[in-house]
Amino acid sequence: GAGVSQSPSNKVTEKGKDVELRCDPISGHTALYWYRQSLGQGLEFLIYFQGNSAPDKSGLPSDRFSAERTGGSVSTLTIQRTQQEDSAVYLCASSLDSSGNTIYFGEGSWLTVV
Amino acid sequence: EDQVTQSPEALRLQEGESSSLNCSYTVSGLRGLFWYRQDPGKGPEFLFTLYSAGEEKEKERLKATLTKKESFLHITAPKPEDSATYLCAVQGGGSTLGRLYFGRGTQLTVWP
Known part of the structure; x- marks a missing residue:
């Protein structure tokens, strides 16, 4: 596609439910990033995939969060047993690689936990 | 530890009043410094990527510059449509290779 595509764009879920957020990176981009942006806060790193290397998961806030990237393309961020503090915008980004190439962001998935 | 600090947090300018936004950073092995614009929602x-000290890039009313410790985003004769939050981020080459560290942003408001 022309840009990074994320779905759903908006998600309201009940506390304790699991949610899956999807990211389609730009075709040919080997690096894929997930960030979280809470209201009025900066962008918080969650996880980073580069090609077939083991992902950098060091930003995931708890073991309720996980992410996978299938076939080096589409990625899914899963949040289990959602809590109200998980409410935020989840942003996905991609780049050709991690050597300083431009990193392009999607429009984000707005998650509200009620 | 890699860090990015942006100032000011908020800036109000009258249309046509030029100013600069600052991004101070510490990073191990800079691979790139990025400027982004973010509108609400x-x-x-993406605006610019800078790679080495002394580098400058321009786009319309915006000009980004880089030194070894900071970057500036200069806005010349801004218009109301330039109102947005401007984010600075760095990508290092050390143990955190690939990770992009963001500042908190500068919220710019340009009034007519």
């Missing part, structure tokens, strides 16, 4: 929109 939208994802960050």
Whole structure:
């Protein structure tokens, strides 16, 4: 596609439910990033995939969060047993690689936990 | 530890009043310094990448510069449509290779 595509764009879920957020990176981009942006806060790193290397998961806030990237393309961020503090915008980004190439962001998935 | 600090947090300018936004950073092995613009409810929109001290890039009313410790985003004769949050981020080459560290942003408001 022309840009990074994320779905759903908006998600309201009940506390304790699991949610899956999807990211389609730009075709040919080997690096894929997930960030979280809470209201009025900066962008918080969650996880980073580069090609077939083991992902950098060091930003995931708890073991309720996980992410996978299938076939080096589409990625899914899963949040289990959602809590109200998980409410935020989840942003996905991609780049050709991690050597300083431009990193392009999607429009984000707005998650509200009620 | 890699860090990015942006100032000011908020800036109000009258249309046509030029100013600069600051991004101070510490990073191990800079691979790139990025400037983004973010409008409410939208994802960050890429503006510039700078790679080495002394580098400058321009786009319309915006000009980004880089030194070894900081970057400036100069806005010349801004218009109301330049109102947005401007984000600075760095990508290092050390143990955190690939990770992009963001500042908190500068919220710019340009009034007519």
